[in-house]
Amino acid sequence: MxxxxxxxxxxxxxxxxxxxxxxxxxxxxxxxxxxxSKSKSADRRRGECMQLASWNVRSLVNASGPVETAFVRKNSNFRNSNFEFDKDDRRVDVVVGELKRLDKEVAGLQETRWFGEEVYSVGDSAVLSTRWRLPSGDGSFLRGACVAVVLRGRALRAWRDRGSQWAPVLPRLTVAVLRFVSGRSRKSVNLHVIACYAPTFRAKRSVMDSFFNDLQRAIQDVPGEDKFVLLGDLNARVGSRQSGIADDWQGVRGLHGFVEYNESGAELLLFLHMNDAAVCNTWFQKRAFHKQSWQYPRTKQWHAIDFIIMHHKDRRLCRDCRVVLNGDCGSDHRMVCLTVQLRQM
Structure with missing residues (x-):
């Protein structure tokens, strides 16, 4: 035939x-x-992942006035020349819009510089902000650092399922609790999202000690069966360990950090070692520009000072961690992103 x-x-x-x-x-x-698609399982795996981000936005407000008056100015320093915004866009709208465009469902923001404590709705997202107390009297006021947690999509529903629980601990620290259903055991698993902004090396010793004490209490308040993720600008360089060489921070940092650690980094590594935590940024091999999160304005030298941190045993949940280059809100910091596998919680 x-x-x-x-x-x-x-x-x-x-x-x-x-x-x-x-x-x-x-x-x-x-x-x-x-x-x-080559297989339905690939689409299913993508749906079982969630992306988190840490981003120092360098203020969501003007020098004075409430957030409603903080509009984007035409002379804002946007790195992306194709970035488009309307004259009526508020800075918070731009940041939340970028997070939505990049499909980030959880984000920790630093240096928001808001006053008071509030849950602020922006489109289909919720901004949980911890801020300085509202001052009395009129006039302009010096705003502090302040942080916020932004939730949307599944993360927002998980936060509401947990009873909309959040704790504005300090202007530099806030915690939100999300409840997810584990894909394996079908049990409820709580994820504590901690957004923080560490003082710079110029801060007084008492300020640094107070920050780490408050952060220690926030981590200790996480029950043993729960999980936590820390999203923050820690103002420290942690470096990376060398393959085949004994390292005091072997379980804390991986082989793929950026440059050497400094004094602030050594203090941070010791703190994380005491809490069995790991710097997710250092466990994935990336090119240098996917590790650099901030450029020093005078020397133009790049540094990695923005981190996403989880408990060492929860590293198995992490699928990728990198600095993204296409997020833009006029800040001199780049966004750090983490992809986690929800079904393995």
Missing amino acids: HVECRAAPDAATRRAVGTSTRCGVASPRVIDGRRK
Whole structure:
């Protein structure tokens, strides 16, 4: 019996029609202008992941006045020349819009410089802000650092399922508790999201001690069966450990950090070692520009001072951690992103 096989289409034809060939028979791989997924399991795995971010936004307000008056100015220093905004856009709208565009469902923001404590709704997102107390009297006021947690999508629903629980501990520290259902045991698992902003090296010793004491209490308040993720600008360099060389911080940092650690980094590493925590940024091999989060304005030298941290045993949840280059809100800090696997909680 003789079977005649048709000639396989050439490469140009395959690129034009979006087909692949097997035994000379063309099979479509693009349907309705979209590439067909190789397997349903790949789509399912993507749906079981969630992206978190840490971002120092360098203020969501003007020098004075409430957040409603903090509009974007045309001379704002946006790195992305294609960035478009309306003259009526508030700074918080720009930040939340960027997080939504990049599909970040949880974000810790630093240096928001808001007053008071409030849950602020921006579109389909909630901003949980911890801020300095409102001053009495009129006039302009010096705003402090302050942090916030932004939730949207599944994270916002998980926060509401937990009873909308959050604790504005201090202007530099806030905690929100989310409740997820584990994909394996179908049990409820609480995730404590801690957003923080550490004092700089110029701060007084008493200020640094107070910050780490408050952060220690926040971590200790996490029950043993719960999980936590710390999103923050820690103003420290942790470096990376060397392969095959004994390292005091072997369980805290991985092989893929950035440059050497400094004095503030050594203090941070000791603190994390005492709490069995690991710096997620250092466990994934990346190019240098996917590790650098802030550029010193005078020397133009890049540093990695923004981190995402989890308990050492929860490193198995982490699928990727990197600095992204396409997030822009006029800040001199880049956004650090972490992808976690929800079904393994």
